[in-house]
Amino acid sequence: MAESENGQRGAAILLRGARVIDPARAMDGPGAVVISDGRILACGLASGFGADALLGPDVTRALGRLAAEGRPAREVDLPAGWVVAPGFVDLHAHLREPGFEAKETIQTGSRAAARGGFTTICAMPNTHPVIDSRATVEFVQRAATEADAHVRVIAAISKGEQGAELSEMGELAEAGVVAFSDDGRPVSSGKVMRHALEYAAPLGLPIVEHCQDEELVGAGVMHEGAAATRLGLKGWPAAGEVVMLARDLELVRATGARYHVAHLSVAGAVELVRAAKRDGQPVTAEVTPHHLLLTDDWVAGERTGPLAEALAALTGEPLPDGPRYDANAKVNPPLRTAADCAALLAGLLDGTIDAIATDHAPHTQVDKDGEFGEAAFGITGFETALAALLALVHTGKLPLATLVAALTVRPAHAWGLDAGTLEPGAPADLVIFDPEEQWTVDPARFASLGKNTPLAGLRLRGRVRQTWLAGRKVYDAGETAGE
Amino acid sequence: MTTTLHRGLAPAETADALPRRRDLIDLDGWTPDELQALVNRAAYLREALAEPTRRFDALRGLLVVTLFYENSTRTRVSFELAARRMGADVASVAAASSSVTKGESLRDTVETLQALGANILVVRSSQSGAPDVIARHIRGAVVNAGDGWRGHPTQALLDLFTMQRHLGALAGRRIVILGDILHSRVARSNLWSLTAMGAEVVLCAPPTLMAPDIAAAYTTRPIPGTGERRRVIVEPRIEAALEGADVVMALRLQRERQQAGLLPSLREYTRRYGLTTERLALANPGALVLHPGPMNEGVEIDPAVAHGAASHVEEQVSNGVATRMAALEMIGRALAVEAR
Numbered sequence: 050m051a052e053s054e055n056g057q058r059g060a061a062i063l064l065r066g067a068r069v070i071d072p073a074r075a076m077d078g079p080g081a082v083v084i085s086d087g088r089i090l091a092c093g094l095a096s097g098f099g100a101d102a103l104l105g106p107d108v109t110r111a112l113g114r115l116a117a118e119g120r121p122a123r124e125v126d127l128p129a130g131w132v133v134a135p136g137f138v139d140l141h142a143h144l145r146e147p148g149f150e151a152k153e154t155i156q157t158g159s160r161a162a163a164r165g166g167f168t169t170i171c172a173m174p175n176t177h178p179v180i181d182s183r184a185t186v187e188f189v190q191r192a193a194t195e196a197d198a199h200v201r202v203i204a205a206i207s208k209g210e211q212g213a214e215l216s217e218m219g220e221l222a223e224a225g226v227v228a229f230s231d232d233g234r235p236v237s238s239g240k241v242m243r244h245a246l247e248y249a250a251p252l253g254l255p256i257v258e259h260c261q262d263e264e265l266v267g268a269g270v271m272h273e274g275a276a277a278t279r280l281g282l283k284g285w286p287a288a289g290e291v292v293m294l295a296r297d298l299e300l301v302r303a304t305g306a307r308y309h310v311a312h313l314s315v316a317g318a319v320e321l322v323r324a325a326k327r328d329g330q331p332v333t334a335e336v337t338p339h340h341l342l343l344t345d346d347w348v349a350g351e352r353t354g355p356l357a358e359a360l361a362a363l364t365g366e367p368l369p370d371g372p373r374y375d376a377n378a379k380v381n382p383p384l385r386t387a388a389d390c391a392a393l394l395a396g397l398l399d400g401t402i403d404a405i406a407t408d409h410a411p412h413t414q415v416d417k418d419g420e421f422g423e424a425a426f427g428i429t430g431f432e433t434a435l436a437a438l439l440a441l442v443h444t445g446k447l448p449l450a451t452l453v454a455a456l457t458v459r460p461a462h463a464w465g466l467d468a469g470t471l472e473p474g475a476p477a478d479l480v481i482f483d484p485e486e487q488w489t490v491d492p493a494r495f496a497s498l499g500k501n502t503p504l505a506g507l508r509l510r511g512r513v514r515q516t517w518l519a520g521r522k523v524y525d526a527g528e529t530a531g532e
Numbered sequence: 533m534t535t536t537l538h539r540g541l542a543p544a545e546t547a548d549a550l551p552r553r554r555d556l557i558d559l560d561g562w563t564p565d566e567l568q569a570l571v572n573r574a575a576y577l578r579e580a581l582a583e584p585t586r587r588f589d590a591l592r593g594l595l596v597v598t599l600f601y602e603n604s605t606r607t608r609v610s611f612e613l614a615a616r617r618m619g620a621d622v623a624s625v626a627a628a629s630s631s632v633t634k635g636e637s638l639r640d641t642v643e644t645l646q647a648l649g650a651n652i653l654v655v656r657s658s659q660s661g662a663p664d665v666i667a668r669h670i671r672g673a674v675v676n677a678g679d680g681w682r683g684h685p686t687q688a689l690l691d692l693f694t695m696q697r698h699l700g701a702l703a704g705r706r707i708v709i710l711g712d713i714l715h716s717r718v719a720r721s722n723l724w725s726l727t728a729m730g731a732e733v734v735l736c737a738p739p740t741l742m743a744p745d746i747a748a749a750y751t752t753r754p755i756p757g758t759g760e761r762r763r764v765i766v767e768p769r770i771e772a773a774l775e776g777a778d779v780v781m782a783l784r785l786q787r788e789r790q791q792a793g794l795l796p797s798l799r800e801y802t803r804r805y806g807l808t809t810e811r812l813a814l815a816n817p818g819a820l821v822l823h824p825g826p827m828n829e830g831v832e833i834d835p836a837v838a839h840g841a842a843s844h845v846e847e848q849v850s851n852g853v854a855t856r857m858a859a860l861e862m863i864g865r866a867l868a869v870e871a872r
């Protein structure tokens with residue numbers, strides 16, 4: 050087995066030849082990484098001169114020490130065009146276990162994560178039963194011991210995500226959860242949100258809100274606007290998100306508790322987060338790849354917005370139309386307008402938005418097969434995130450290092466996770482990707498049980514080649530290419 | 533100089549000019565020429581139907597199935613009559629009992645119909661887009677008999693037919709759609725066809741019953757075939773809307789809108805938006821009054837208007853059969869071409 054020699058004592062590994070990007074240390078250039086005992090032993094850029102020109106002084110020194118200990122590093126030569134980066138950190142994923150194993154399991158979800166370059170994934174608690182007790186947290190933790198990613202647990206804010214009584218946050222914190230959220234729905238009661246923030250404050254864990262005024266949103270199934278009007282579908286207004294966020298931010302100001310906004314989708318909400326940060330409030334925020342890249346027109350099969358423009362610019366021809374009433378473009382919060390996409394990108398560029406999180410939301414075929422109004426909300430995200438986001442890099446709208454930071458150190462910092470850097474001593478979680486390789490999205494080949502992506506059939510540029518978890522190679526595109 | 537200026541009704545004895553389309557889901561992609569060809573054929577069929585011995589056989593050997601998830605006897609009977617007169621075998625499935633159709637059951641139903649040999653499926657659903665989803669799962673043709681708030685293309689075609697019978701070409705005409713635009717599939721389909729024929733469509737409703745961004749929704753989609761811009765105006769003041777109108781189409785107001793908080797009361801709606809004789813006097817002389825039915829007399833339309841000289845509501849119903857015959861004939865011809 051390849052794995053048994055990887056990263057075990059006595060078998061240090063040197064990854065060399067590729068571009069190393071570690072935004073935590075502002076590192077970006079040709080370099081090398083040494084892995085040993087499941088941790089990063091050294092990581093550095095080529096110095097360009099002298100005996101250690103190719104590896105840099107830190108790596109050269111580490112290799113010398115290993116040689117002296119009689120266990121020379123196994124060398125892995127990587128193409129110069131490839132990128133080695135810290136494994137991606139996803140603050141928002143739905144692994145569906147326990148309860149909805151037909152949609153996804155911890156095993157299939159973490160395998161999908163590995164294929165997408167994610168090594169730390171935070172599992173949302175809207176399972177069945179809801180993750181709102183020590184027993185359910187420990188169930189997930191046990192099921193994840195063999196997983197292909199570090200699975201961190203987010204527990205519910207309220208018992209059963211009912212929005213009424215608080216969950217036992219103290220015990221949940223002791224059990225190792227990383228945040229609290231009733232995701233899938235908002236905490237509608239201002240009183241409950243206030244007490245959740247107060248109670249969680251001394252625990253030091255963030256409250257994560259799915260910002261949505263449920264009365265304003267009502268039975269909406271997509272963004273309220275021209276596309277919904279043409280399609281005859283009930284829309285949900287942008288104000289539904291902004292109103293809830295504004296309420297919460299006042300409560301954060303009053304309580305001083307840590308607060309994280311899940312899946313920002315509208316320009317007005319970005320502006321509120323920007324103002325809150327300017328004010329020094331303990332607020333962080335995430336955006337999904339689909340809200341950055343896709344618009345409400347995708348529901349009608351019309352491909353507009355940043356991804357469509359970028360792919361058209363790269364290939365010289367417009368994207369073909371998709372299906373009308375595409376249930377795979379039905380997501381909560383909904384895909385918004387091109388102006389919202391632009392505001393989200395601006396928020397990412399100026400640091401208002403801390404993290405890109407997938408909101409990986411797998412569903413079965415049947416969940417998505419009926420009429421649009423009846424279909425489930427959600428887009429499966431792990432396996433397309435990087436390639437889709439790279440379209441912004443290829444068209445010069447987003448620096449690669451900024452993208453990698455939003456997938457690594459910034460989410461890790463937002464929630465204080467031990468991840469997201471190649472610093473010596475850090476877990477040897479890393480992703481190796483080829484930013485140029487082209488491939489066609491074929492959901493049938495996903496590791497995820499959820500095939501629900503609006504990107505099916507599109508040709509994307511950029512592909513994860515390898516993913517390493519605690520020094521162990523958990524994914525290698527070269528080995529699974531023939532699958 | 534536009535081609536639409538001279539467009540008008542010219543009954544077509546042969547069906548050769550009918551659009552080459554095998555489904556009728558909505559009218560958004562239809563060119564003015566296609567719309568005119570279908571209406572011309574409907575005009576011919578209307579006259580021919582007056583001869584009791586005339587038979588048509590464009591659908592001979594084909595099975596037309598009406599699948600109605602929502603109860604509408606008027607529309608279903610109109611389609612069934614049209615299909616029989618075109619020589620089809622007709623079966624009907626009332627699926628109204630299962631109002632909620634999850635993916636599996638929708639597929640099951642459609643596959644069953646497929647197995648029975650349905651060539652043309654006429655679908656009515658409360659869910660916008662249901663015909664599109666069904667069309668993806670079935671080999672036969674799909675006709676939309678009304679889906680959610682989205683479309684009712686044969687209603688829009690029969691409205692166009694009715695208007696042209698009395699007004700000729702619609703280019704430059706002012707057509708007011710009055711009432712609950714937000715929930716109206718009739719308004720949405722009519723917006724596609726009427727603007728394509730060069731009419732200016734004025735939408736009038738209380739703001740709570742107006743669909744968001746509706747003018748932009750249509751004006752940003754150029755007319756197929758000509759590339760011209762559609763003309764849509766939103767005018768919430770009824771007097772301003774009716775001024776100079778050539779057609780006023782009133783829409784049915786459902787009582788639930790009051791309970792949903794969209795209206796203070798039906799009484800206030802009638803006071804502010806009801807179509808009365810006095811208000812109709814603001815329109816051009818000879819203006820037509822239409823209504824897709826069933827009417828709530830005394831709510832959105834005063835009985836004096838509903839049954840007055842300007843009203844063409846009954847004619848809409850009779851034009852419906854000829855229009856649906858033309859639509860089914862179009863599809864029958866396309867299926868025959870496919871089969872060759």
Ligand SMILES: [Zn+2]
Nearest residue numbers: 232233259311
């Ligand atoms: Zn959410």
